[in-house]
Amino acid sequence: MRFADRVAILSGAASGIGLETARRLAAEGARVVLTDVDGDAADAAARQLCAEGAEAIGAQVDVRRYDQVQAAVALAIDRYARVDILLNCAGGNSARVFGRSVPFHELEVEVIDWGLDVNLKGAVYFCHAVLGQMIRQESGVVINMGSVDGVTGCASPDYSAAKSGMIGLTKSIAIIGAPHGVRACCVSPGPVLTRPAMAKMKTRLGRAAEPEEIANLILYLCSDEAAFITGANYLIDGGRSIGGPY
Amino acid sequence: MGAQKLQDRVAIVTGAARGIGRAIALRFAADGAVVAVDDIDVEGAGAVVGEIVADGGRAAAYDADVTDSEQVRAMVDAVLGHFGKVDILVNNAGGGAALLGKTAPFRDQTEDVRRWVVDLNLHGTMICTHAVLDHMIERTYGKIINLGSIAGVSGLPNWAVYSAAKGAIIALTKTLAMELGEFGINVNCISPGAIGCQPERDWTRWTWLRRGGEPAEVAAMAAFLASDEADYITGVNYLVDGGRTLGPLR
Numbered sequence: 281m282r283f284a285d286r287v288a289i290l291s292g293a294a295s296g297i298g299l300e301t302a303r304r305l306a307a308e309g310a311r312v313v314l315t316d317v318d319g320d321a322a323d324a325a326a327r328q329l330c331a332e333g334a335e336a337i338g339a340q341v342d343v344r345r346y347d348q349v350q351a352a353v354a355l356a357i358d359r360y361a362r363v364d365i366l367l368n369c370a371g372g373n374s375a376r377v378f379g380r381s382v383p384f385h386e387l388e389v390e391v392i393d394w395g396l397d398v399n400l401k402g403a404v405y406f407c408h409a410v411l412g413q414m415i416r417q418e419s420g421v422v423i424n425m426g427s428v429d430g431v432t433g434c435a436s437p438d439y440s441a442a443k444s445g446m447i448g449l450t451k452s453i454a455i456i457g458a459p460h461g462v463r464a465c466c467v468s469p470g471p472v473l474t475r476p477a478m479a480k481m482k483t484r485l486g487r488a489a490e491p492e493e494i495a496n497l498i499l500y501l502c503s504d505e506a507a508f509i510t511g512a513n514y515l516i517d518g519g520r521s522i523g524g525p526y
Numbered sequence: 527m528g529a530q531k532l533q534d535r536v537a538i539v540t541g542a543a544r545g546i547g548r549a550i551a552l553r554f555a556a557d558g559a560v561v562a563v564d565d566i567d568v569e570g571a572g573a574v575v576g577e578i579v580a581d582g583g584r585a586a587a588y589d590a591d592v593t594d595s596e597q598v599r600a601m602v603d604a605v606l607g608h609f610g611k612v613d614i615l616v617n618n619a620g621g622g623a624a625l626l627g628k629t630a631p632f633r634d635q636t637e638d639v640r641r642w643v644v645d646l647n648l649h650g651t652m653i654c655t656h657a658v659l660d661h662m663i664e665r666t667y668g669k670i671i672n673l674g675s676i677a678g679v680s681g682l683p684n685w686a687v688y689s690a691a692k693g694a695i696i697a698l699t700k701t702l703a704m705e706l707g708e709f710g711i712n713v714n715c716i717s718p719g720a721i722g723c724q725p726e727r728d729w730t731r732w733t734w735l736r737r738g739g740e741p742a743e744v745a746a747m748a749a750f751l752a753s754d755e756a757d758y759i760t761g762v763n764y765l766v767d768g769g770r771t772l773g774p775l776r
Contacts, residue, residue, distance in 0.1 A: 454769050455776075458734035470758075484707030489758040496755035505746040508739035511769040519761040524704040 282503045284309035287360040289353065291343050291406060292370030294321035296474040297425065300491040301367055301498050306334035308499070310365070313356040315341035317370070343370045343402025344394075346409070353409040362417050365502050366410045368403035368424045368446070373439045384437055395438030400445040407453050415460040421502050422457070424450045426468035428517040443468070447513045454511030463510040465501045469494050470517025482526055484519025531753040533558035536609045538602070540592050540654055541619030543570025546673065546721060549741035550616055550748045555583030557749050559614070562605045564588040592619045592650030595657070602657045612658050614669045614752045617651040617695075622688035632686035640687045647691035651698065659706075668711035669752045672699050673744075676719030676767045692717070696763045703761030712760040714751050718744045719767030734769030 288305050292298040294316035302312045306329050314329075316322035319340025326338035337359060339352045356363050374380075374395030380387055403424050414420030429436070430443025446466050453464035471481035471488035478488040497516050500506055515521055537554045541547040543565035551561045555578040563578075563585050565571040571587035578585040586608060590601035605612055623629050623639050630639075651672055662668030677685050678692025699715040706713055722729050722738025729738030744766050750756055751764070765771060 451772055455734060455772055458736070458769055463735075484703055484760055485710075485712075485758065486708060487758075493755070493758040497750075497759070500747075500750050500755070505743070505750075508735065508737075508743040508768050509747075509766055510735060511772045512765040512767070514764060515762045516759050517762075518758050519703045519707050522700045522703055522761040524701075 281309035282499070283365075286310045286364040287313070287356060287362050288365035288367065288502075289313040289315065289356045289363055289406075289410065290367040290369055291315050291341060291402060293367075294318050294325050294338075296369075297469070297472060297491050297494050297498075298367065298369035299325055301369065301495045302336070303329060303332075303334075304492070304495045304499055305365065305502070306332075306336055311335040311360050313337055313339060313352065313359075315339045315352045315370075317342045343405060344397045346405050349402070349405045350409045353406075353413070357413055363410050363413050364420055366406055366414075366420070366422045367498065368406050368422070370402055371399040371425060371427075371442075373436050374398075375436050375439075384435070392438045395436070396442050399439060399442030400449070403446060403449060407449065411453070411457065411462070414457065414462045418461045420457070420462040422450070422453050422462070422464040423498055423501060424453075424464065424466045426450075426466045426513060428468055428470040428515065428521050431468055431513070431515065431521045432523065450513065451511050458510060463506075465506075465509060465511075466513040467494065467498055467501065468513055468515045468517065468521075470515075470520040482520065483517065484522065487518065489516065489518065530558040531749065531755070532614075535559045535613040535752070536562070536605065536611050537614035537616065537752065538562040538564060538605060538612055538654070538658070539616040539618055540564045540590075540650070542574055543567040546718065546741045546744045547616070547618040548574050549745035550618060551585065552577060553742065553745035553749050554614070554752065555585055556581065557753075559752075560609050561585040562588055562601070562609070564590050564592075564601060565619070566591050592617075592654055593645045595653045598653050598657045602661075606661065611665065612661055613667065614671070615654060615658050616748060616752075617654050617670070617672045619650050619654075620647040620673060620691075622685050629684050631684055635687060643687040644691050647688065648694050648698075651695055655702065662711050663706070663709045666710040668706070668709075670702065670706075670711065670713045671748050671751050672713070672715045674699070674715040674717035674763055676717050676765065676770050679717055679763070679765070680771055699763065700761045707760055712751075712757065714756075714759060714761070715763040716744060716747050716751070717763050717765050717767065719765065719770035731775065732770060733767065734772050734775065737768065739766060739768055
C-alpha cells in the first residue's frame, strides 16, 4: 500500500487517465477527491470507488474558475486535513472538443482561449490553491499532465503551447516547493486509448497506450521511491517524440 | 508490495560491484530477477552475489571488461548457458577520468585519457548492447537500460569527455529505440545526478532537494523501467537528479 492514508486531489478525474489514476491511488490506500467539470460524473465515479471499498468524494470543478478550484481544495482539507498529491489531468484538444476542423488561423478566439485555459491556466490555479497546504505540511507531490505534443508540437498550437507550459509550470513549482519537501513532475504521454482514434497515431512500438500504463508512471512518481525526483518531464509515448523515419 | 515485478527475468548489470550498479543488482534480485553481476572487480562482484544469495535471491558473478568485445561475448554466452536467456541489460559500467585520478580541465586532458573515458562509457555500452541484440530480437523481447548522467544533459566542468560520452549514450538510446521498437525491445536511459557515492562532498549545495541521492533511488527507477509497468516507455531519458537541472540554486 504505497499510498496508505495519503490524500489525493485530481482534476479531470471522471474519465480517462484521471479516473484510472484515482482508482489506482485508491486501491493502494489513498483517499481521493475526484473533480471534473461534469460534476455528476465525478460524483458517480466517487460513488463507484466507494462501492469498491475506497474512500472517495466527487466535486464539480471547472478548472477555469478559481473559486471552484479553491472550493474543491478546501473540501479536501476540510474532509481529510491534508493534501499529499495533486494531479492536474483536466485537458483536451480544443479544436476536437469543439468539433472544429478548420486551420488554426481560422479558429475562433474563444476556442483558443478554452484550450489555453483548460490545459494550462487550470493547472496553475490548482497549484496555487494547493501549494500553501503542502508547504504547511512540509510534503506533497504535484503531477502535471503534459503531452508528447508539448514536446514535438502539433497542428493545434493552443494545445501544444499549453502542454509545453505544463513543463515550465512543473519546473517552477519544483523550485518553489523543494525547500518545503514538495516535489513536482510532468508526465507527457503519447497516444493513449482514451479514444479509439488514438490507435492510428504513429509510435515506435506500433501501438497506443492503455490508460493504466500512464497511471503506472504517475503512481511511481508519486511514491516515496521517487523521493529524489523533481522538476523534470517524463515522456511515456512509445517512442513517438524521438521521431525519425517510419 | 510489488516485490516480484521482475520474477524470473534474467538481467545483466555491468559495473555492478559497487555504487549504482550494485544497488540495481540488489534491487532486481529483490524483485525476483536472476542477476548476472558483471564487474572487472571480480571480488566485488562476488560479494554482491553473496549478498543476493544470502537474501534468498539468485545471481552469478562475471568479470567481463565491457571495453573488450570478446570478453563481453563470452560473458553473454555464459549467461545464456547458465540461465537460458537475457531479458534485461543494464549498461551501468562507466566513470570519468577521476577513476584514474586524472580529473582535469579539457585543455589539460591527454588523448589517452580522453580515449579511455570514451571507450569505457560509450564503447562499453555499445559493445554490451551489440552482444545481446541478436538474442533479444530473436525473442522479440528486451529491456535495455542505459545509464546517462546529468553531465550528459547539462555538461560538467572538468568532466568534458565524460559529459560527451554520456550525451552520446542518450543519443544512442534514442536511435536504438527507433531501430528496435518493432522487435518489442524497449531502450531507455536514466540520467542520475548528484548521487551521493562520495560522502565527503557537500551535496546540499548541488540539488534543489538539498541532498545527494541514494544509489537505491536510481535502482528503483531502473526496476520500474525493467518491469511490465513500463512497456509503453521507450527512447526516453529519465532524470533522477533532485532537481539538479533546474539551474543554479537560489
